[in-house]
Amino acid sequence: MTQQLEDVLAARIRIRPFIHQTPIFQSQTLNRKLGCDVYFKAENLQKTGSFKARGVSHFLAMLPELPAEIATYSSGNHGQAVAWAAASRGCAATVFMPEDAVLAKVDAVKHYGGQVRFAGLTTQDRFEACRDYAAASGATMIPSYDHDAIIAGQGTVVLEVLEEIPQFDALLVPTGGGGLLGGNSLALKSLRPHCAVYACEPALADDARRSLESGTLTSVAFADTIADGTRALCLGDRNWALIKQFVNAGLIADEDAIMAALKDLAVYLKLIVEPSGALGLACLAANRERFAGQRVVVILSGGNVNLATYSKFTAGEHAGSA
Amino acid sequence: MTQQLEDVLAARIRIRPFIHQTPIFQSQTLNRKLGCDVYFKAENLQKTGSFKARGVSHFLAMLPELPAEIATYSSGNHGQAVAWAAASRGCAATVFMPEDAVLAKVDAVKHYGGQVRFAGLTTQDRFEACRDYAAASGATMIPSYDHDAIIAGQGTVVLEVLEEIPQFDALLVPTGGGGLLGGNSLALKSLRPHCAVYACEPALADDARRSLESGTLTSVAFADTIADGTRALCLGDRNWALIKQFVNAGLIADEDAIMAALKDLAVYLKLIVEPSGALGLACLAANRERFAGQRVVVILSGGNVNLATYSKFTAGEHAGSA
Numbered sequence: 001m002t003q004q005l006e007d008v009l010a011a012r013i014r015i016r017p018f019i020h021q022t023p024i025f026q027s028q029t030l031n032r033k034l035g036c037d038v039y040f041k042a043e044n045l046q047k048t049g050s051f052k053a054r055g056v057s058h059f060l061a062m063l064p065e066l067p068a069e070i071a072t073y074s075s076g077n078h079g080q081a082v083a084w085a086a087a088s089r090g091c092a093a094t095v096f097m098p099e100d101a102v103l104a105k106v107d108a109v110k111h112y113g114g115q116v117r118f119a120g121l122t123t124q125d126r127f128e129a130c131r132d133y134a135a136a137s138g139a140t141m142i143p144s145y146d147h148d149a150i151i152a153g154q155g156t157v158v159l160e161v162l163e164e165i166p167q168f169d170a171l172l173v174p175t176g177g178g179g180l181l182g183g184n185s186l187a188l189k190s191l192r193p194h195c196a197v198y199a200c201e202p203a204l205a206d207d208a209r210r211s212l213e214s215g216t217l218t219s220v221a222f223a224d225t226i227a228d229g230t231r232a233l234c235l236g237d238r239n240w241a242l243i244k245q246f247v248n249a250g251l252i253a254d255e256d257a258i259m260a261a262l263k264d265l266a267v268y269l270k271l272i273v274e275p276s277g278a279l280g281l282a283c284l285a286a287n288r289e290r291f292a293g294q295r296v297v298v299i300l301s302g303g304n305v306n307l308a309t310y311s312k313f314t315a316g317e318h319a320g321s322a
Numbered sequence: 323m324t325q326q327l328e329d330v331l332a333a334r335i336r337i338r339p340f341i342h343q344t345p346i347f348q349s350q351t352l353n354r355k356l357g358c359d360v361y362f363k364a365e366n367l368q369k370t371g372s373f374k375a376r377g378v379s380h381f382l383a384m385l386p387e388l389p390a391e392i393a394t395y396s397s398g399n400h401g402q403a404v405a406w407a408a409a410s411r412g413c414a415a416t417v418f419m420p421e422d423a424v425l426a427k428v429d430a431v432k433h434y435g436g437q438v439r440f441a442g443l444t445t446q447d448r449f450e451a452c453r454d455y456a457a458a459s460g461a462t463m464i465p466s467y468d469h470d471a472i473i474a475g476q477g478t479v480v481l482e483v484l485e486e487i488p489q490f491d492a493l494l495v496p497t498g499g500g501g502l503l504g505g506n507s508l509a510l511k512s513l514r515p516h517c518a519v520y521a522c523e524p525a526l527a528d529d530a531r532r533s534l535e536s537g538t539l540t541s542v543a544f545a546d547t548i549a550d551g552t553r554a555l556c557l558g559d560r561n562w563a564l565i566k567q568f569v570n571a572g573l574i575a576d577e578d579a580i581m582a583a584l585k586d587l588a589v590y591l592k593l594i595v596e597p598s599g600a601l602g603l604a605c606l607a608a609n610r611e612r613f614a615g616q617r618v619v620v621i622l623s624g625g626n627v628n629l630a631t632y633s634k635f636t637a638g639e640h641a642g643s644a
Contacts, residue, residue, distance in 0.1 A: 023345050025367070029433065044592045045347070104589075111351065263629060267426075270366045270594040270625035303592035307585060311637035314629050 044303025058153025076105030083114025145179030146236025155183025178239030209250025229276030366625025380475025398427030405436025467501030468558025477505025500561030531572025551598030
């Protein structure tokens with residue numbers, strides 16, 4: 001059965017004890033530069049540094065009883081969220097990560113007490129390794145986006161936004177596997193049908209845009225972008241079912257625009273945001289005419305960076321958004 | 323007459339329409355590293371990127387009528403606050419800055435519509451230039467720290483803290499001219515006499531510590547630190563009158579500890595903080611034994627950085643606090 005609004009509303013109540021209600025920021029200077037009224041929902045300040053804490057918290061809250069061990073596969077932020085959620089509830093966690101995972105994200109999984117296992121480079125590689133491990137060990141497997149409980153948990157972001165900003169024109173959502181987009185587009189369109197929702201992707205990994213334009217779930221062959229959190233080659237099936245129903249269009253930003261957005265977020269909002277997390281601003285800056293004069297909500301989905309790499313991105317003289 | 327608690331309480335009501343009530347953040351990971359329970363008051367997210375917006379807003383709120391022009395002298399953050407406050411109230415602003423001011427701070431003053439004039443390298447140079455200019459032009463001069471209205475405005479930070487964190491053991495305050503420290507130590511000791519207050523300075527500009535240890539207002543000859551907001555060579559007279567009465571001691575951090583604090587704030591709190599703004603954390607990390615097991619409030623006083631310079635500080639592999 002397709003997800004309903006009530007699943008997201010219930011998720012909010014279920015996960016509230018575990019997560020932060022993240023703040024929403026504005027910059028008058030950025031508003032002037034962009035020609036619209038922008039609200040930034042700072043999920044980079046969420047527990048574990050990304051919105052992933054919501055979905056995982058909801059997955060665990062829906063289980064009839066806590067398992068002895070949970071296992072997952074993740075390029076990073078979801079893995080951190082699983083390790084953190086497991087530790088805070090007293091169960092073990094094993095996270096299958098790609099061999100080229102961002103070091104800071106590997107360290108963070110370990111830091112939260114999770115066990116890291118490396119498995120290939122693709123989502124398929126680590127999915128299979130995790131599935132086999134879970135079958136052998138009896139661990140409960142937590143998927144990273146293609147699951148109803150995860151999607152409903154991620155969708156709670158926009159419920160918090162609506163409490164503070166009851167009326168706005170558009171929501172911009174960084175999109176990888178589509179859990180954040182699926183849950184939030186479902187919730188927003190159910191409550192504010194006239195509000196537009198956009199998938200925000202790197203130009204180098206624009207599978208959601210291609211899917212929306214063709215009307216058919218479409219993969220990309222490569223996703224070699226600095227936005228490492230959006231390297232999923234394809235939306236999940238459950239996510240796509242929601243996205244094709246509730247999302248207006250896909251927007252893209254090139255790599256330079258993503259770096260310019262990182263800089264603007266540092267200079268004007270004083271926030272460290274990871275490249276994937278800056279996609280909403282990058283796509284907004286690349287599509288100013290579309291949003292001129294509008295009230296726009298941008299989800300900053302995460303802030304987990306390797307500081308040395310991040311510093312390279314921000315080291316050039318600040319040139320503003322593309 | 324010396325400042326009273328009621329001046330700070332009144333200031334809070336006067337400036338509330340103009341400023342942000344800034345958020346307070348925690349990091350469980352930093353708490354574990356530091357061995358205490360730390361609350362970070364994020365004045366880097368204040369209007370204009372520093373606490374200086376408070377003092378200036380209060381100075382203007384105390385004037386019987388708004389002048390046609392205001393003028394000030396500042397190495398940066400105070401100047402931005404003056405330019406912003408002037409623009410938002412429809413009066414002109416002229417800011418005298420040192421010739422070696424951080425470019426991002428100069429640009430920000432101009433961005434807010436302020437006129438920048440350069441005057442020498444020392445506080446005395448720009449004070450005299452500003453005084454002469456004000457005498458000739460009729461502009462109202464706003465001092466950067468040694469003024470009762472400014473001090474009372476800055477002291478409102480800890481009133482906001484007490485609303486959210488009613489009970490804590492110590493307050494750590496970055497200290498340059500002493501406006502932030504004077505106002506907040508007055509307010510805190512008047513309301514929570516058993517709470518300790520510390521001046522936090524770079525080891526290279528430790529005039530407040532020297533003054534507190536000797537009991538006599540003491541200057542330093544140079545202040546060549548990356549913490550450019552604390553390069554004042556001496557506390558103001560009015561600030562010192564409060565500081566000697568209400569501050570427990572001065573703490574210092576070396577330049578490496580300041581850079582390590584910048585990194586920790588980026589990695590664990592996802593916040594861009596300027597070197598001066600990170601002094602509270604740097605001094606806490608350098609004095610862990612003193613604060614072991616305590617509940618500590620650290621004021622992050624500002625976040626205005628030249629992003630290229632900041633990125634150099636954060637570019638090394640993250641090594642944690644000193």
